[in-house]
Amino acid sequence: MEHQTFGGEVTYPHSAPTDDSKKRIWKTTILLSxxxxxxxxxxxxxxxxxxxxxxxxxxxxxxxxLSLAKAFYIVSIFMHLGDEIRNMIMTIVVPLALFIWFIVAFLWDGNSWKNLRNEYRPKDPVKYEQKAEPAHGGGAHEGGLK
Structure with a gap:
């Protein structure tokens, strides 16, 4: 079964696995396991x-x-990123690194905000809470009747 491309090159969609590819599959399976x-x-x-x-x-x-090492190996082998040129690898790795950095930065900032909020918030909210003044309705008990 052959496929003809526009450039005249003949490609074969599936090739039979070679001994090298079988060894690579077993090596990958054992390492990830x-x-x-x-x-x-x-x-x-x-x-x-x-x-x-x-x-x-x-x-x-x-x-x-270990999880990051496993993820790197999976991307390298199964997504064939290890076989690509350096610029293609950087196109994928740099945005991923920025995304991870954003997550770490947001977690760090959120933790800092939580700690500052807990430091400056009163420890006993009932003691520092504004007491509501009772409503003066002008009833009989307050001298409203003469």
């Missing part, structure tokens, strides 16, 4: 045991780094 098993093991470790705050943050950081 190992990274996934490590991530799950670290997640179960966090769930099953009680660590200090520093250890929990370190384990979560390792999980994030």
């Amino acid at each position: 190992v990274i996934t098993v490590i991530e799950l093991g670290l997640g179960y470790l966090l769930y099953a045991t009680d660590f200090g705050d520093t250890a929990v943050m370190m384990i979560k950081g390792i999980i994030i780094i």
Whole structure:
């Protein structure tokens, strides 16, 4: 089954897998499986045991780094980005990096705003709340009748 393109070049839509492509598929499958098993093991470790705050943050950081490595490898292999020229890679990676930076910046700013709001807000809202003055209706108990 051949396809003729406008330039006269003949292309074949599907080629039979070679030994190199089979090795690449197995290598990819094994690598992604190992990274996934490590991530799950670290997640179960966090769930099953009680660590200090520093250890929990370190384990979560390792999980994030492993997830990013897995995402990079998936994009490189399955989206064939690893085979592209550098400018094409930068066209995709730079906006993605800016998007991640925006998320981090917005989370940082939101946390800062929350901390400042909690610092300057009164601790006891009932004590500092403006008390409503009772309405003076001019009833009998206030000397309205003479």
